[in-house]
Amino acid sequence: MKPVEMKPNIYFVGAADWDRRLFDSLIPLPDGTSYNSYLIKGKDKTALIDTVDPTKEDVLVEHLMQLGVKKIDYVVSHHAEQDHSGSITCVLDLYPNAKVVCSPKCKGTLIDLLQVPEEQFITIEDKGTISLGDKTLEFIYTPWVHWPETIVTYLKEDKILFSCDFFGSHLATTDLYVTDEGQVYEAAKRYFAEIMMPFRTNIQKNLERLKDYAIDIIAPSHGPMHKKPEFIINAYHSWVFDDPKNIVVLPYISMHDSTREMVKYFVEALAQRGVTVKQFDLTVTDLGKLAMALVDAATIVIGTPTVFAGPHPNVVYAVFIANALRPNLKFASIIGSYGWGGKTVEVIAGLIPNLKVEVLTPVMAKGFPRETDFEALDNLADTIAAKHKENKFA
Numbered sequence: 001m002k003p004v005e006m007k008p009n010i011y012f013v014g015a016a017d018w019d020r021r022l023f024d025s026l027i028p029l030p031d032g033t034s035y036n037s038y039l040i041k042g043k044d045k046t047a048l049i050d051t052v053d054p055t056k057e058d059v060l061v062e063h064l065m066q067l068g069v070k071k072i073d074y075v076v077s078h079h080a081e082q083d084h085s086g087s088i089t090c091v092l093d094l095y096p097n098a099k100v101v102c103s104p105k106c107k108g109t110l111i112d113l114l115q116v117p118e119e120q121f122i123t124i125e126d127k128g129t130i131s132l133g134d135k136t137l138e139f140i141y142t143p144w145v146h147w148p149e150t151i152v153t154y155l156k157e158d159k160i161l162f163s164c165d166f167f168g169s170h171l172a173t174t175d176l177y178v179t180d181e182g183q184v185y186e187a188a189k190r191y192f193a194e195i196m197m198p199f200r201t202n203i204q205k206n207l208e209r210l211k212d213y214a215i216d217i218i219a220p221s222h223g224p225m226h227k228k229p230e231f232i233i234n235a236y237h238s239w240v241f242d243d244p245k246n247i248v249v250l251p252y253i254s255m256h257d258s259t260r261e262m263v264k265y266f267v268e269a270l271a272q273r274g275v276t277v278k279q280f281d282l283t284v285t286d287l288g289k290l291a292m293a294l295v296d297a298a299t300i301v302i303g304t305p306t307v308f309a310g311p312h313p314n315v316v317y318a319v320f321i322a323n324a325l326r327p328n329l330k331f332a333s334i335i336g337s338y339g340w341g342g343k344t345v346e347v348i349a350g351l352i353p354n355l356k357v358e359v360l361t362p363v364m365a366k367g368f369p370r371e372t373d374f375e376a377l378d379n380l381a382d383t384i385a386a387k388h389k390e391n392k393f394a
Contacts, residue, residue: 003063004176006217006225007158009041009135013048013063015056016172023083023170027194028288031187032172035083036221038162039067040155042132047074047101049153049162050221051087060087061094071095074122074130076137077102078164079150080109084221089114101130103141105149124151140209142166144202146195152210159216165195166206167232169223178224181231186292187223188232192239193291198326200240207236244298244328246393248384251280251290251322252303253312258337258368263303265369266335266377273385282314287321294327298393299384300357302348306338306364310347319351326354331387333380334362337369360384 004012014036021029035052037060046069052060064072072095077085080102088110092098100107100116104123110116124130126141136156143150145166153162169187178184196203218226218233226232248270254260267277278293294300300322304315311319332355334345345362360383365373 003039003067006038006176006219007160010155010158010160011039011041011063011067012176012225013037013039013060013067015052015059016174017053017056018172027170028286029170030286030288031170033170033222034172036219036223038219039064039069040132040135040137042135044133045073045131046071047076047130047132047137048072048091048098049076049219050078050084050164051075051091053083054086054090057087057090061090064094072098073132074099074101076139076153076162077106077110078152078162078221079147080106080113081147082113084164085110085114088116092116092120101139103139103149103151106151109147109149142206142209144199145206146199154213154215159214161210161213161215161218161229163218163220165221166203167218167226167236168220171223173224175224177227178231184224185235188235189239189295190288190292191222192236193295193325194288197239197291197295198324200326200328203236203240207233207240239295243391244330244393245276245296246274246388247276247278247293247297248299248301249278249280249290249293249297250301250303251282251285251315251318252336253282253305253314254303255305255307255312258365259303259305259335262335262337262363262365262369262373262377265374266301266381269378269381270384273381275381275385275388282312282318285318287318290318291321291325294322294325294329297327297329298388298391299331299333300329300355301332301380301384302334302336304334304336304344304348306336306342306344309342311336311344315348316351319348323352323354329355329357330391331360331384332357333360333384334364335377335380337365337367339367358387360387
């Protein structure tokens with residue numbers, strides 16, 4: 001994309017990354033992503049809001065050259081992670097008199113990660129401001145969205161919130177603003193699930209901090225901008241404040257069909273009792289889809305055979321991810337099979353200390369499931385349906 005003037009003297013100068021398919025060597029990116037950088041030309045001073053991933057710094061430089069930018073006074077760094085900050089040193093080489101504006105915590109991290117000289121920083125306090133002459137930047141601390149040093153910037157005169165990772169979505173698009181709300185909602189929910197969900201209580205506090213600001217545009221660091229801020233703000237409110245729904249998430253793996261037969265029977269048993277099930281075969285599952293399902297679920301049931309006296313390694317990985325993401329689950333259980341013994345249940349239970357769940361009686365079949373195992377699955381389905389009804393999960 002070429003630089004785009006959003007409002008008079010305010011420009012998008014970031015880059016789309018259509019082909020990236022993995023973030024942090026972990027997070028799937030089915031729709032690519034973007035690294036959003038914004039240039040604000042004031043009457044007296046010029047500020048660059050974030051940079052871009054180092055792989056796209058040539059795009060940022062080209063945009064600055066196309067706009068004929070001779071001077072940058074401030075480079076605002078909301079967040080030290082390299083997809084935002086990685087081109088700061090390149091920008092400072094081009095504009096050596098520029099100062100990096102960030103929180104004190106961000107300063108230390110940028111020195112560690114990029115070795116930016118200490119004298120090139122200006123650290124700001126919460127609600128601190130910088131004047132560009134006819135435009136005023138206000139900096140708001142938003143810690144743990146999703147690192148401890150993060151801030152957002154509010155451009156007072158134009159009512160634009162530059163929100164960093166807050167309200168973002170991994171989505172490469174030629175549309176500067178949201179045009180397909182369904183597509184952006186799914187991408188933003190995936191982004192929340194994979195990155196933000198562990199910090200749900202912090203996000204609750206930060207939503208409260210922003211509620212009194214008049215916002216016309218939300219300009220995140222990834223994905224399209226929001227001309228209807230209430231769309232993404234309401235979505236975040238739902239994801240962090242709402243109670244879980246009448247949903248069971250069932251990630252599983254099966255080696256010789258014993259666990260698969262149990263999963264098939266159990267899914268039908270839950271459906272007959274009015275419980276929605278989201279089933280994931282871990283041999284082929286996009287972990288982002290699993291994370292998205294966990295945002296709304298009340299219960300997780302893990303399906304696994306026994307391998308080396310414990311759960312299947314793919315299950316261990318999925319359980320580790322679920323524990324790290326800290327979804328608002330209320331109940332958990334385990335179903336599966338074993339040959340001669342093992343400690344599958346004990347191992348999985350030990351892997352989920354972050355999940356504040358009630359563990360319901362597991363069902364582990366010896367070999368291929370028998371009638372008594374299917375009866376136990378019916379009992380577990382009865383228990384889950386009753387627990388969901390008792391807690392009035394919608």
